[in-house]
Amino acid sequence: MIERWLHTGRGARVRVLEGGPADGPPLVFLHGLVGLLDDTPPGFLDHLAERYRVYAPELPGYGDSHGEQLLEDMLDFSLHGWDVLDGLGLNSPRRPALVGHSIGGMIAAEMTCLAPGAIAKLVLVDPFGLWLDEHPIPDFFAFLPFEFGDYLFDDARRATELLAGATQLADPESLRQFFIANARRLGTAGKILFPIPNRRLSKRLYRLTTETLVVWAEHDRLIPPVYAQHWQALLPHAQVKCLPGAGHMLPYEQPRALAAEVLAFLG
Amino acid sequence: MKFTWFNLMPWPYLPDDFRQTYRSVWVDIPNRLYDPVRGHAVYHEYMDQLEYADALGYDGIGVNEHHQNGYGLMPSPNIIAATLARRTSRSAICVIGNSIALYNPPIRVAEEFAMLDVISGGRLVAGFPVGTPMDTNFCYGQIPALTRDKYAEAHELIMRAWAAEEPFAFDGKYTQLRWVNCWPKPIQKPHPPIYIPGGGSVETYDFCVDHDYNYSYLSFNGYLAAKTLMDSYWERVAARGKDESPHRAAFAQIIAVADTDADAERLYSEHILYFYNRCLHIAPAFLDPPGYRTVDTIKATSLTRLQRQTQREFREATWKGLVDGGMVIAGSPQTVRQRMEELIKTLHVGHVFCLLHTGNQTDEKTRHNSRLFATEVMPHLRQMWPEWANDDRWWIHPLADRVTPEASLAGQR
Numbered sequence: 001m002i003e004r005w006l007h008t009g010r011g012a013r014v015r016v017l018e019g020g021p022a023d024g025p026p027l028v029f030l031h032g033l034v035g036l037l038d039d040t041p042p043g044f045l046d047h048l049a050e051r052y053r054v055y056a057p058e059l060p061g062y063g064d065s066h067g068e069q070l071l072e073d074m075l076d077f078s079l080h081g082w083d084v085l086d087g088l089g090l091n092s093p094r095r096p097a098l099v100g101h102s103i104g105g106m107i108a109a110e111m112t113c114l115a116p117g118a119i120a121k122l123v124l125v126d127p128f129g130l131w132l133d134e135h136p137i138p139d140f141f142a143f144l145p146f147e148f149g150d151y152l153f154d155d156a157r158r159a160t161e162l163l164a165g166a167t168q169l170a171d172p173e174s175l176r177q178f179f180i181a182n183a184r185r186l187g188t189a190g191k192i193l194f195p196i197p198n199r200r201l202s203k204r205l206y207r208l209t210t211e212t213l214v215v216w217a218e219h220d221r222l223i224p225p226v227y228a229q230h231w232q233a234l235l236p237h238a239q240v241k242c243l244p245g246a247g248h249m250l251p252y253e254q255p256r257a258l259a260a261e262v263l264a265f266l267g
Numbered sequence: 268m269k270f271t272w273f274n275l276m277p278w279p280y281l282p283d284d285f286r287q288t289y290r291s292v293w294v295d296i297p298n299r300l301y302d303p304v305r306g307h308a309v310y311h312e313y314m315d316q317l318e319y320a321d322a323l324g325y326d327g328i329g330v331n332e333h334h335q336n337g338y339g340l341m342p343s344p345n346i347i348a349a350t351l352a353r354r355t356s357r358s359a360i361c362v363i364g365n366s367i368a369l370y371n372p373p374i375r376v377a378e379e380f381a382m383l384d385v386i387s388g389g390r391l392v393a394g395f396p397v398g399t400p401m402d403t404n405f406c407y408g409q410i411p412a413l414t415r416d417k418y419a420e421a422h423e424l425i426m427r428a429w430a431a432e433e434p435f436a437f438d439g440k441y442t443q444l445r446w447v448n449c450w451p452k453p454i455q456k457p458h459p460p461i462y463i464p465g466g467g468s469v470e471t472y473d474f475c476v477d478h479d480y481n482y483s484y485l486s487f488n489g490y491l492a493a494k495t496l497m498d499s500y501w502e503r504v505a506a507r508g509k510d511e512s513p514h515r516a517a518f519a520q521i522i523a524v525a526d527t528d529a530d531a532e533r534l535y536s537e538h539i540l541y542f543y544n545r546c547l548h549i550a551p552a553f554l555d556p557p558g559y560r561t562v563d564t565i566k567a568t569s570l571t572r573l574q575r576q577t578q579r580e581f582r583e584a585t586w587k588g589l590v591d592g593g594m595v596i597a598g599s600p601q602t603v604r605q606r607m608e609e610l611i612k613t614l615h616v617g618h619v620f621c622l623l624h625t626g627n628q629t630d631e632k633t634r635h636n637s638r639l640f641a642t643e644v645m646p647h648l649r650q651m652w653p654e655w656a657n658d659d660r661w662w663i664h665p666l667a668d669r670v671t672p673e674a675s676l677a678g679q680r
Contacts, residue, residue, distance in 0.1 A: 072413065072440075142405065142552040176566075183565055187412040187558025194556070195408040 001045060006057070008083035012067030016088070017056040020049030025097070025120070026090050027052035027266070030081065032102025032126075033140070033222075034148065035062040035185055037162045037252060044251040047259030052097070052266070057084045059104075061188025063181075068188040074199040077192055078110040091118065097266050101125040101251050102223075103189050106201065113204040122212040123262050124231070126220050126248050131198035135226050141186065141194055145178055154219040154247035162252055205234045212238040213265040215258060217246040239265065268611065268648050269662065271327030271361050272320030272637060273519065273620040276313050276347075277338035279627035280305060281545045291550035292337040293401045300337065309340070312630050314347060318354050319634060320623075323641040326662075327359035327392060329620055331464070331485075332366055333399075334406040338546035338626075345379045352387035353672050359663045360387050363464050363483060363620070364394020368414055369407045372442045373421035374449065377428040381453045388669035389454035392662075394483070395422060396464040397471065400559045401549065412558030415470065417441045429458045460661050462517065467496050468564050472503040479509070481661045483517040485620065487547060490520060490610035491593030497614045513617035513652050514661040520610060521622040523597035524639040531597040534632055535625070536586040539595055542626030543584035600643035607644060611651050618661070 001019035008014060017036065020027075027048055036058055048054050060080070061068030071077055090096040098119045100108025105127025112119050131137070138151060149159030164174050192199055212235055216228040225242055232240045241261055246253035278301060282288070289296060317328045330347045333339030341347055348362050360383065365376045376395075384391040397418050403409050409417065420439045424447065427435070434448040453459050462481040465471040475482040482500055486493055497516065504511060523539065525531035555565075589595040596606045611619070623640060624633040650656070 068412075139405075141411070141556045142550070144552050147552075180562055180565055183555075183557045183560065183562060185557070190411050190556070190558045191413065194410045194558075195404070 006087045010070050012060045015058045015064045020053045024053040027054050027097045029056040030100040030104025030108050044255035062185045074192050077107050081107050081111040095120040097121045099123040103128050112210050113207040116210045119210050122210045124214045128197045129201040130230050151221050152248045214238050214240045216242050217250040218244045220248045222248040268651050269326040269618040271329045271620050272325040273329035274313050274624050276340040277546050285545045286548045292548045294405045294553050296337050321355035321358040327361040329361040331363045334402045348383050359392050360390050361392040364396050366398035367395050367421040368418040377425040377449045381451045384453040385451050389665040390663050391459045393459040394462045400556050401553045404556045405553050411556040472500050476504050476507045485519040489594035512655050512658050513615050516616045517618035518614050518616045519620035521595045524603050528598040538626040538628035603644050604647050
């Protein structure tokens with residue numbers, strides 16, 4: 001994947017990872033709660049890039065993307081998503097497939113509700129956006145760093161590899177780096193996820209007529225798989241799949257299996 | 268020097284195994300630990316003590332706002348302050364304060380503070396805390412990254428509402444009001460003295476300095492640990508070209524006075540240890556929701572409390588440790604005088620919030636402590652800033668001619 005930079009009309013500066021065949025159909029990946037992590041290739045995006053031209057924009061407040069102060073509410077985040085797609089030239093006739101994970105899934109679903117015809121196909125991987133009183137999502141804004149590893153990953157070794165600063169034996173400096181990065185990214189995410197990650201997407205989902213796949217990790221301890229059933233109930237036309245051997249960080253824990261599901265759905 | 272008698276209003280019946288059994292004294296402490304019948308007596312005891320402090324000659328009596336908190340039973344300090352406005356007639360009523368980002372709309376604070384100022388005859392000291400993350404974010408659901416912005420807007424609304432003599436429209440991001448029209452309005456002009464309780468956020472220093480508000484460092488870590496932070500504050504005061512009046516700053520200190528040093532330990536140790544070992548058992552997870560603190564402030568903070576191994580360790584506070592470390596100023600009047608002088612000089616403060624009731628301290632001991640401090644310590648500290656003795660910019664300006672509430676019921680008791 002190569003790195004490029006995009007300046008949106010709103011004024012955000014966005015880092016975009018891009019790869020895959022130049023003439024391949026476009027696919028946009030919106031990352032999850034802890035951002036785009038440095039994975040050993042081939043990762044999830046590399047697998048998708050075998051067939052698709054993949055674009056993975058980093059949300060302001062995450063990593064090297066800036067302008068998070070410009071995003072304050074759900075509409076800002078959704079329109080920011082469209083600003084990025086416009087900046088990448090991904091509008092008709094180059095309609096992209098949109099794949100969103102975690103918070104990225106929530107944003108992808110909101111974007112699609114605004115303009116269902118502008119997305120070729122939609123994939124939601126362990127998305128935020130819905131809330132069930134009987135299955136409350138843990139208060140991850142009150143997690144200590146090491147708890148991110150515990151809740152996000154099924155495999156503790158993957159947590160250690162990918163979230164070094166958060167794990168138990170981390171040195172103080174990487175703990176500090178993790179903490180500062182977390183303050184920015186979860187500070188940003190908090191604008192649409194705090195204190196309850198529910199911005200009433202459910203009342204807009206009637207607009208989501210795009211062909212949709214919902215994939216859930218069997219061992220997601222952050223947003224339990226029972227939420228997949230709720231998505232199915234609200235999106236009767238969607239396909240819903242559950243994958244074993246992963247927690248919330250499904251794209252990093254089962255990159256090949258997830259990519260296979262996604263590619264099979266996108267065709 | 269000004270001295271305010273301050274009561275946090277802790278719940279005095281936390282169980283002995285509180286720390287082992289419960290995660291936090293704040294936010295998720297189950298309210299089955301609260302007994303409203305006992306609470307009835309607790310509130311009245313604490314309010315009696317505040318009134319007693321007024322009679323003893325303290326300059327101010329102080330209350331503050333906390334939510335879902337086992338050591339702070341005042342979700343609405345204004346309710347307590349309202350009773351004090353009727354039952355006392357002399358001291359300042361220091362509400363430190365109302366978390367203005369939590370009131371919807373924040374004009375409510377302008378109105379209630381105006382009521383308190385009018386009822387008390389101009390004795391209100393108005394505190395505007397940004398609010399702890401526990402209260403503001405976890406208990407009251409404000410989005411961490413937007414808290415400061417919302418606070419700034421609420422502050423602007425309240426100050427404009429107090430200053431205006433005609434209705435105006437307020438088109439804010441968080442609050443929109445077509446008709447802002449504060450009835451009543453405060454007695455004190457241009458407004459009651461404003462105190463900003465802070466805990467080390469660098470942004471708050473400049474806010475206080477620029478508006479000429481008092482910066483109140485409310486810490487339970489004592490004056491020795493506070494030196495670095497207060498030095499940073501005074502550096503900002505100098506950098507912004509303001510005078511160095513000690514009345515620009517206040518500090519909260521736990522104090523325990525007895526006839527001798529040994530008596531102080533014998534009388535108060537149990538209660539002060541109750542406070543440090545139970546009341547301050549706050550889950551570290553609630554201290555720092557991402558986005559609440561700016562990256563600049565985080566860079567200046569120790570993070571060891573966030574490591575997994577730290578969670579399993581707890582060093583029980585000891586009397587010796589607390590006294591040697593300056594968290595608590597305790598001893599004979601002579602000892603306390605010396606250490607208070609040291610506090611006042613090293614932190615350069617013109618106002619001390621005196622925490623003379625601590626933890627589950629009994630009423631009798633609290634009154635003993637408060638009386639000894641008022642008679643044996645306070646008079647010796649009054650003139651510590653002779654060059655600033657007439658600087659009343661951060662103090663109340665009550666009406667000279669104030670109404671005394673009718674005492675009809677008191678006569679029948």
